[in-house]
Amino acid sequence: MVGIVVVSHSPKLAEGVVELASLMAPETPMKAAGGMDDGGFGTSFEKITEAIDEVYSDDGVAIFMDLGSAVMTTEMVLESMEDRKIKMVDCPVTEGAIAAAVVAAGGASLEEVVQVAQASKEQAKF
Amino acid sequence: MADVKKVIEIIDKIIADVDEQKLFLTELDNVIGDGDHGINLARGFDAVKTIEDTFESKDIGAILKAIGMKLVSTVGGASGPLYGTAFMKSGALLNGKTEMDMNDFIEMLQVSIDGIMKRGKAVKGEKTMLDAMIPAHDAIKASYEADGDAKKALDAGVKAAEEGIEYTKTIIATKGRASYLGERSIGHQDPGATSFTLMLKAVQELA
Numbered sequence: 001m002v003g004i005v006v007v008s009h010s011p012k013l014a015e016g017v018v019e020l021a022s023l024m025a026p027e028t029p030m031k032a033a034g035g036m037d038d039g040g041f042g043t044s045f046e047k048i049t050e051a052i053d054e055v056y057s058d059d060g061v062a063i064f065m066d067l068g069s070a071v072m073t074t075e076m077v078l079e080s081m082e083d084r085k086i087k088m089v090d091c092p093v094t095e096g097a098i099a100a101a102v103v104a105a106g107g108a109s110l111e112e113v114v115q116v117a118q119a120s121k122e123q124a125k126f
Numbered sequence: 127m128a129d130v131k132k133v134i135e136i137i138d139k140i141i142a143d144v145d146e147q148k149l150f151l152t153e154l155d156n157v158i159g160d161g162d163h164g165i166n167l168a169r170g171f172d173a174v175k176t177i178e179d180t181f182e183s184k185d186i187g188a189i190l191k192a193i194g195m196k197l198v199s200t201v202g203g204a205s206g207p208l209y210g211t212a213f214m215k216s217g218a219l220l221n222g223k224t225e226m227d228m229n230d231f232i233e234m235l236q237v238s239i240d241g242i243m244k245r246g247k248a249v250k251g252e253k254t255m256l257d258a259m260i261p262a263h264d265a266i267k268a269s270y271e272a273d274g275d276a277k278k279a280l281d282a283g284v285k286a287a288e289e290g291i292e293y294t295k296t297i298i299a300t301k302g303r304a305s306y307l308g309e310r311s312i313g314h315q316d317p318g319a320t321s322f323t324l325m326l327k328a329v330q331e332l333a
Contacts, residue, residue, distance in 0.1 A: 009160075040202070041160075041162065041202070042162070042166065043202060044199070045199040045206075046199055067303070068204045068303060069202070069203050072245055075207070076198055076211070076245075
């Protein structure tokens with residue numbers, strides 16, 4: 001099954017998104033990588049690496065990030081794992097992660113998961 | 127220009143200067159960002175300090191690469207991947223060298239700028255560290271090519287970087303957290319341009 005990682009500057013925000021998505025798809029492997037190792041705000045290369053390792057399988061991993069260094073640090077982590085099947089998704093973190101978790105639980109491929117999550121970018125809320 | 131010993135001396139000064147200026151840098155970031163630039167950078171360079179004793183046995187490229195990797199894994203804010211990329215690219219450029227000259231330094235600035243532009247998807251004029259880095263590189267290169275005087279070239283570089291900082295006060299931020307402020311970012315200098323200038327000054331003083 002495709003795994004999901006949520007990267008945020010805030011530990012609470014990342015955990016909250018994972019928590020919400022888990023309500024819809026408890027079987028999808030998901031891990032939050034929020035904040036620094038000491039619990040402070042920021043993004044941590046190590047935390048992201050560990051989170052990917054934890055949910056990784058041959059089916060791949062989709063990553064959702066908030067802004068700025070979350071994106072850049074994730075890029076650098078991915079450059080250190082070039083042989084792996086991992087995709088960063090450019091979309092709203094909450095909506096994208098929930099959509100991804102649900103289709104991943106249904107057995108979708110990484111490409112399908114990314115496509116569905118990315119579509120959340122275009123979806124009007126009302 | 128510099129051997130391994132000199133490079134370590136410069137790094138030492140950068141660690142001390144970043145630590146000394148961390149509250150000032152953070153204050154600048156408080157106004158137009160999320161107020162962590164100085165604290166983050168100081169945390170990164172503090173971590174560099176813990177691996178400093180391994181530097182003596184390394185070449186300049188390996189030292190710069192180790193610094194870059196340390197910054198990426200410890201800074202936590204945007205300056206981590208950005209300066210981290212700059213140091214890692216510089217490390218790759220100077221791989222195996224135990225001495226570097228002015229041409230190496232100019233080339234090092236160029237690969238750092240290229241790396242940061244790519245990593246941050248940024249260009250000149252967006253109120254970022256690039257607004258100090260690019261003019262500094264250009265001034266150093268022009269001055270050094272004109273008469274081969276390294277000291278004069280570094281002085282010109284610092285002057286251009288400082289003018290770059292002043293320039294960041296006049297423009298709207300379009301990259302990073304400061305971009306949310308739009309016009310309200312005018313009048314404030316960019317913390318990244320300021321921290322780069324601080325590092326360049328350490329080179330100017332000691333190289």
